[in-house]
Amino acid sequence: MAFKNKVQSIVVSGWRNNTLLVSSSRSINTFATGFDNRILKSPSLVSLDFPDVWNCSSTCYSEPSSYKLASEHIARVIDGKQIAEKIISKVAIEVTRMKKAIGEVPGLGVILVGEKKDSQIYVRNKIKACEEAGIKFKLTKFSDNCTEDEVCEAIMRFNVDPSFHGILVQLPLPQHLNEEKILDVLKLEKDVDGFHPMNMGNLAMRGREPLFIPCTPKGCVELLIRYGVEIMGKKAVVIGRSNIVGLPTSLLLQRHHATVTIVTALTSKPEEITREADILISGVGVPNMVRGSWVKPGAVVVDVGTYPIEDTSCALGYRLIGDVCYEEASRVASLITPVPGGVGPMTIAMLLYNTLESATLSWTTAACSPVSDQKHKWYSCRSWGQRHKHQTVCSEADSLCQNNTACSNTWMDRLPSHNICTPSIPETGRASSVAHRGPVQPLRGIHSAPLPQAPVLEAVTHEKKEEEEEEDEGDVIKGFHDNNHRTQREVEERGDKRHDVFE
Numbered sequence: 001m002a003f004k005n006k007v008q009s010i011v012v013s014g015w016r017n018n019t020l021l022v023s024s025s026r027s028i029n030t031f032a033t034g035f036d037n038r039i040l041k042s043p044s045l046v047s048l049d050f051p052d053v054w055n056c057s058s059t060c061y062s063e064p065s066s067y068k069l070a071s072e073h074i075a076r077v078i079d080g081k082q083i084a085e086k087i088i089s090k091v092a093i094e095v096t097r098m099k100k101a102i103g104e105v106p107g108l109g110v111i112l113v114g115e116k117k118d119s120q121i122y123v124r125n126k127i128k129a130c131e132e133a134g135i136k137f138k139l140t141k142f143s144d145n146c147t148e149d150e151v152c153e154a155i156m157r158f159n160v161d162p163s164f165h166g167i168l169v170q171l172p173l174p175q176h177l178n179e180e181k182i183l184d185v186l187k188l189e190k191d192v193d194g195f196h197p198m199n200m201g202n203l204a205m206r207g208r209e210p211l212f213i214p215c216t217p218k219g220c221v222e223l224l225i226r227y228g229v230e231i232m233g234k235k236a237v238v239i240g241r242s243n244i245v246g247l248p249t250s251l252l253l254q255r256h257h258a259t260v261t262i263v264t265a266l267t268s269k270p271e272e273i274t275r276e277a278d279i280l281i282s283g284v285g286v287p288n289m290v291r292g293s294w295v296k297p298g299a300v301v302v303d304v305g306t307y308p309i310e311d312t313s314c315a316l317g318y319r320l321i322g323d324v325c326y327e328e329a330s331r332v333a334s335l336i337t338p339v340p341g342g343v344g345p346m347t348i349a350m351l352l353y354n355t356l357e358s359a360t361l362s363w364t365t366a367a368c369s370p371v372s373d374q375k376h377k378w379y380s381c382r383s384w385g386q387r388h389k390h391q392t393v394c395s396e397a398d399s400l401c402q403n404n405t406a407c408s409n410t411w412m413d414r415l416p417s418h419n420i421c422t423p424s425i426p427e428t429g430r431a432s433s434v435a436h437r438g439p440v441q442p443l444r445g446i447h448s449a450p451l452p453q454a455p456v457l458e459a460v461t462h463e464k465k466e467e468e469e470e471e472d473e474g475d476v477i478k479g480f481h482d483n484n485h486r487t488q489r490e491v492e493e494r495g496d497k498r499h500d501v502f503e
């Protein structure tokens, strides 16, 4: 409480001092290089042309010194790197178990076109993470001037190779290549990026569940929930509407019952909108665009933007900066992600998680057939989830699921397929959501809106939760208590169930 009051008082004086300095012209809030006019005219197109390394000032402009001095409060930092490492090490454990049980590991195929320096860095990070997790990785590289057919053929090779369960085409592609056409070739079941229209459509539609949720939005929401940020009923503002970041982030936040507003390059007075946000997520690619004065006091700020800028003092000759002027925003927000070390590592962790999920699903082909061999025994539990996902009817699966029988000795019992398998109980007070196929399905593998659960499954979940809390002593769960001044049980009683990626 004391903490909250402190933030409020800072804000009031901050805003008053600041009123005249809040610009109504967006150009002032973007950076002043020779490129900013182009950005203002056509941001989404120009963004494809971005040079590998920008030269731009790393600090924010002209924030009044009185404002800076008034702000004593510093937001708590969301440590995406630490959480990503935990998730990756859990993925690694699952991969090891999988390998022991059936002698196979998940595989990820990556296609990289061109020499963009930042793309190379991101791909290198993905390779490193796959190595850590024991996931098989293959990189197919093409030069800038390759043809569409060459890229499509490489995707098709991964499509038919059963040892690859995920395929990722690193974006952006050079402009002469048709991104839509190329991504259309990618097999839905291997779309671990979640960019396929079917995945995106299912994410958007109530009562449906995508096979894969795009990694960056999933990473953002994972961070919010792990830090105890309540999403339901909150005002969220997403800056940007790209297929990779803005659009799926806004959809995912809606799935978590936030009231979402989207700010684009054409939005007038964006700061007036962002200032209303309890949760502000920016995925634009304009360094330091989000000033302290754009942030509501006590808000949670998630910076997706990553921009390499030349810095000869850094070992690699560059460093990354985000969309948010961290120095200013951290004096207004209650929680904030840094760049680097925030969303970026989470994107990679979620990619590995999706790849693991994809491998698991690929080995459950014998949907309703009796459990016959080792693989099917191992994955039989998962196949229920798959059937539910495709919303076909399988009474045998439902009864297995309720009894929880086949789960007893597999690692799958730790994955959230149980939630998917929840027998059809109407969602309380939301009759319209209950289609003939059953209740609205929670998002697999991440946190979902509260759903009634079968008692037997509930008991399993609670046991696991307690075990995990013990294991994770000093973990982010602690933050969960701290941040909202509520215990986890209190939150659960209200229905805000945590379903960690590995719960």
Ligand SMILES: NC(=O)C1=CN([C@@H]2O[C@H](COP(=O)(O)OP(=O)(O)OC[C@H]3O[C@@H](n4cnc5c(N)ncnc54)[C@H](OP(=O)(O)O)[C@@H]3O)[C@@H](O)[C@H]2O)C=CC1
Pocket: 026, 030, 039, 042, 043, 044, 045, 047, 048, 216, 239, 240, 241, 242, 243, 244, 245, 246, 263, 264, 265, 266, 270, 283, 284, 285, 286, 289, 304, 305, 306, 307, 343, 344, 345, 347
């Ligand atoms: N950390 C991570 O894991 C990831 C980071 N990124 C980073 O996120 C950023 C965005 O990436 P991506 O979505 O692919 O980029 P795009 O260029 O595809 O999209 C940018 C979006 O930002 C909007 N925009 C541009 N300028 C402004 C402005 N001045 N005010 C408001 N909105 C604006 C555009 O609006 P409009 O549609 O109106 O043109 C567009 O929707 C980049 O820095 C990228 O590197 C991306 C993916 C993962």
Ligand SMILES: Nc1nc(=O)c2c([nH]1)NC[C@@H]1CN(c3ccc(C(=O)N[C@@H](CCC(=O)O)C(=O)O)cc3)C=[N+]21
Pocket: 121, 122, 125, 168, 169, 170, 171, 172, 193, 215, 216, 244, 306, 320, 339, 340, 341, 342, 343, 344, 345, 347, 348
């Ligand atoms: N098909 C596709 N899928 C993507 O997910 C995708 C893409 N294309 N194109 C580009 C964006 C960008 N992106 C990042 C991933 C990791 C970091 C990351 O690891 N960042 C580290 C630091 C990176 C470093 O400097 O080493 C951090 O922020 O701490 C950043 C950005 C994924 N993207």
